[in-house]
Amino acid sequence: MRRLFFLLIALALLCPVFGQAEDDAPIWDYPIDPLTLRNAEGYLTLANRDHLLDKSYAPEDLVTVTARHISGKFQLRKAAHDALLLMFDAAKEDGCTLYVKSAYRSYQTQYTMYNNRLNKNHGKDDGWVSYPGASDHQTGLGLDVLNYAWTQKDGMNSDFARDKEAQWMAAHCHEYGFVIRYQEDKQEITGINFEPWHLRYVGTACAKYMFENNLSLEEFTEERLAYIADFNARGGDFDAYCKALTTLPDPTATGQVDGDGDAEISFFQP
C-alpha cells in the first residue's frame, strides 16, 4: 500500500515532464525572436510595386520631426524618430552633420509626385519616384537623409554615396535600427535605383541581421515568411507560440515584490 502511494506521488511529480515530452512543437532557431518577426508594430511592413499599401493606410503614431532637417514640416513614426535622434547625435560626434530632407508621405502626396514625374518624363516611369502605395515613405518609417552640401542641390543622385556622411550611415545606421533601403546591388530586387540617402527603420535586431547578411527588405521578408511557414509545417503554431510568449511573466522580474515594492533578492544576499 505504501509502495503504491509513493508510486502515485512519483507519477504525479513526473507528469509535467511527460507533458513537455509529448509536446513536439518545433524549436525556434531563427536568429531573431518570434515576437519581432511577428511584425505586430508594422516595423517590417513592406511597400513596393508588388505590395501596395492601401490608399487609406496612414500610421497612427506619427510625430513631428525635431531632428535636424531642411525647412518644412516632417513626420515619422515615433520609434523611427527616437532612433533617428540617437543616430544624428552619434554621427555628429564622428564629424557628420545629417539633415532630414523627406520623411512620411501620404498616399495622396505620393500620387501627385508620381504623376508629376510621369508628366515631366513623357509618361515614362524612370524608377526615381515610387508608384502610389509602393512608397516606403508611406510607412512612416522611411526617410531621406543628406549632408549639408546635398541639401543645397535640386536633385539627388548616387554620387552622394562618395561623401563621408553617406559612408558613415552605410556603416552605422543598423546600430540604430535603420537599413539603406535601396542598395546598389539590389536594384533588380527592389525595382528602385540605388539611393544611399534613403533610410528605413526596421528595429535594431532586424537591421543588424539584414546588414550582416546583406539582405534587402524584400529578401528578408521572403526569408521571414518562409521560416514562419516552415515552423507551422513542422507542427508549430506561430500565432499561438507568440501569444504564449506575450503572456509569460517578464523574465527580468525574477524577484518577488514585497509590500514596499522592493524586489526581494535576499536569496543572493548573505
Ligand SMILES: [Zn+2]
Ligand atoms: Zn526616399
